[in-house]
Structure formats: structure tokens, C-alpha cells
Amino acid sequence: MGWPGWEGILKDYPERLVKATQEVSTIAAAIAHFEPVTVIVGAERVEEAEAYFAEIDTPFPIKVHRVEGDSMDLWMRDIAPVFVIKEGPGDDRSLVGLDYNFNGWGGKYPTPTTVDLARNLLKDINMERVETSIVTEGGALETDGDGTLLVTESSIVNDNRNPGKSRQEIEDELVRTLGVKKVIWIPGRPGLDSTDCHVDALVRFVRPGVIVLSKANEEKPTDWTVVYEEALEMLSSATDAQGRPFEILEIEEPDEDLFEGGGFNDDRAVRSYVNYLLVNGGVILPQFGDPAHDAAAIRTAQRVFGDERRILPVLIDELPRLGGGIHCSTQEIPLFP
Incomplete structure (x- = not known):
């Protein structure tokens, strides 16, 4: 995870920066009930972060990792490496980091x-950096771990990231770097938010063959409702890399009329229950302050994850207004070996 820096994109909004830092720290403490957490912090906030987490008592440790620079951001899903297991040569296997050439979500921020950050962090932790030929972010990639990748076309086949590259060229690089066998492209819409409609707030895997879809909840349908409807139609007739049809469960988004104020720089606030984080033995599930929809999301999570994972709900307000959520603010490292 990461703390935002004082000179980052929130430098002109100190109150929002403080609120975002608090929510990220709350999520870190929740995760530390299941597994260790490393919080990446710019040099100017390291002492503050170390003092803060020293007061937090959790079953697993929360470690602060210092990086140079004062313009750190909190969206680790997108700015950090994507960690994968590299096979070969021979029987060798190693944990490596993919550097997808983060460019501020198409030059926006x-x-x-x-x-x-990806390059410097991998150097810090002495891990192999695997170069890639495309620009994308971790929040644009959703895999079932069994050969299937879900992506939105709007967030990758976009001239603000990959000018001149065809969808097939981009797909070939995703297959090469992620080891997947099938890529399912959901249309999305460019320009709807800062990410150009990342998949991780739209549709996620529960397990191979089972997906949850964020159901739009708009009194007057907009492009967001169309994105949801297109995703539902496409996934209802699609099969995964193993030829299985998808079981689709929908989780309706909260009622927007319960919230005052919108998103960051006129973007829409992202209040999606499917932007959860899977941790060892648990699910960190977002809650937004809509009692009915929050409770419904918990019930759905309990139903789909059953006894295999404990549901830990976490209330967030500032992160959705800044354009993301729990999954967006985290990046997991596979357990290896």
C-alpha cells in the first residue's frame, strides 16, 4: 500500500490528503489481520508513518518502506509492479515484477x-524487473488464475496509453507477460473517469467460473449504466479459458442521493462493492454508508465466499471520491516459494 505524498496530486487539497491517508491506514490495519503489509511512503512522511503504525496492534506486521520523492500516490494497484511467478529456464521459478510503464493514467496525473515507482521499488527489494512494451495499470487487469483475463478495451486500447498499437498487439503482450490463455475484452468507455473505466470496479472473479458484476444504480441512466449492461450481455454468452460459462452475481451500487458532493476534478465517485481485496483467508469489503446496499453486499459476499473466507467490511468515503477503492489502493505479492 502507499501513503500519498505532500507534493503529489493532492497537494492543493490538504484536508483530502489527510482523509485519504487515514482511510488507507485503516485498510492496512484490516489487511494485517490476515497477512503482512508493507506501506510505501515518501521520504518526507516516513517518520510520521512509522510513528502512526507503531501504535497499531495487529496479528501481522505493518512495515513502512521509504522511497525517495515527495510526490507519492496511494493507488498502488496501478503505480506498483504487477507481481508474477516466472517459469524457467528449466525447472526454475522466481518471483518477478512486471513494469507496465505507468504514465499517470494516460497523462492525466x-x-x-x-x-x-515500479522500477525503483523493484531495485529496492532486489527483484527482477520484467520490461513490457505496453502501458497499462494493475487495475485494468483481472485474472482468474486459471488462464482467463478480463480487461476493458477503453482503458488499454487507448491512444493516451498505447498510441498506434492494435488490440491484437496489446493482447499478445498481455498473454506473454501474464501467462494467460484467453483475454476477454469488455468495451468500457474512455473518459468516464480518470482510469478510462478500469475493470476492477466493474467485474471481478470470485473463483474460476464465478464472477461478480457491479450493477449500476442510476435514476437516469448514463454511460455508466450502458457499460454495466454491455458487460452483462457480453459475459452472459462468454466462456473462460477452460471453456466454462460464467456464473454471474450482481451487486448493486449504493444510492447516490445519499451522498453529498461528487468525485475529484468533476469525475464520478467510484462506489463499487466489487472493488474488494482478497487476502489470505479473508475479503476486505468496501462499505459506503448506505445501510441497505452495504448489508446486501455483505450478504452476497458471505454467500459466494462461504466458509473459505472471513468477510471484513471497511467503511470508505474519501477514496471513492478520489476515484478508487480498497482494491485500487493495494497491490498483492504472491506467496513464493
Whole structure:
């Protein structure tokens, strides 16, 4: 996870920066009930972060990792490497980091610290960096771990990230770097938010063959409702890499009329229950302050995850207004070996 820096994209909004830091820290403490957490912090906030987490008592440790630069951001899903297991040569296997050349979500919000974070972090932890030929973010990639990748076309086949590259060229690189066998492209819509409609707030895997879809909840349908409807139609007739049809469960988004104020820089606030985080033995599930929909999301999570995972709900308000959620603010590292 990451703490936002004082000179990052929130430098002109100190109150929002403080609120975002608090919510990220709350999520970190929730995750630390299931597994260790590392919080990436710019040099100017390291002492503050170390003092804060020293007061937090959790079953697993929360470690602060210092990076140079004061323009750190909190959206680790997108700015951090994507960690994968590299096979070969021979029987060798190793944990490596994919660097997908983060460019500030298509040039919208690049900072000196974030555009170089993947490279610098991998150097810090002495892990192999695997170069890639495309620009994308971790929040644009959703895999079932069994050969299937879900992506939105609008967030990758976009001239603000991959000018001149065809969808097939981009797909070939995704297959090469992620080891998947089938890529399912959901249309999405460019320009609807800062991410150009990342998949991780739209549809997620529960397990191979089972997906949850964020159901739009708009009195007057907009492009967001169309994105949801297109995704539902496409996934209802699709099969995964193993030829299985999808079991689709929908989780309706909260009622927007319960919230005052919108998103960051006129973007829509992202209040999606499917932007949860899977941790070892648990699910960190977002809650937004809509009692009926929050409770319904918990019931659905309990039904789909059953006894295999404990549901830990976490209330967030500032992160959705800044354009993301729990999954967006985290990046997991596979357990290896």
C-alpha cells in the first residue's frame, strides 16, 4: 500500500490528503489481520508513518518502506509492479515484477515519484524487473488464475496509453507477460473517469467460473449504466479459458442521493462493492454508508465466499471520491516459494 505524498496530486487539497491517508491506514490495519503489509511512503512522511503504525496492534506486521520523492500516490494497484511467478529456464521459478510503464493514467496525473515507482521499488527489494512494451495499470487487469483475463478495451486500447498499437498487439503482450490463455475484452468507455473505466470496479472473479458484476444504480441512466449492461450481455454468452460459462452475481451500487458532493476534478465517485481485496483467508469489503446496499453486499459476499473466507467490511468515503477503492489502493505479492 502507499501513503500519498505532500507534493503529489493532492497537494492543493490538504484536508483530502489527510482523509485519504487515514482511510488507507485503516485498510492496512484490516489487511494485517490476515497477512503482512508493507506501506510505501515518501521520504518526507516516513517518520510520521512509522510513528502512526507503531501504535497499531495487529496479528501481522505493518512495515513502512521509504522511497525517495515527495510526490507519492496511494493507488498502488496501478503505480506498483504487477507481481508474477516466472517459469524457467528449466525447472526454475522466481518471483518477478512486471513494469507496465505507468504514465499517470494516460497523462492525466503523472508525478515524478509514481512514474518511476515500479522500477525503483523493484531495485529496492532486489527483484527482477520484467520490461513490457505496453502501458497499462494493475487495475485494468483481472485474472482468474486459471488462464482467463478480463480487461476493458477503453482503458488499454487507448491512444493516451498505447498510441498506434492494435488490440491484437496489446493482447499478445498481455498473454506473454501474464501467462494467460484467453483475454476477454469488455468495451468500457474512455473518459468516464480518470482510469478510462478500469475493470476492477466493474467485474471481478470470485473463483474460476464465478464472477461478480457491479450493477449500476442510476435514476437516469448514463454511460455508466450502458457499460454495466454491455458487460452483462457480453459475459452472459462468454466462456473462460477452460471453456466454462460464467456464473454471474450482481451487486448493486449504493444510492447516490445519499451522498453529498461528487468525485475529484468533476469525475464520478467510484462506489463499487466489487472493488474488494482478497487476502489470505479473508475479503476486505468496501462499505459506503448506505445501510441497505452495504448489508446486501455483505450478504452476497458471505454467500459466494462461504466458509473459505472471513468477510471484513471497511467503511470508505474519501477514496471513492478520489476515484478508487480498497482494491485500487493495494497491490498483492504472491506467496513464493
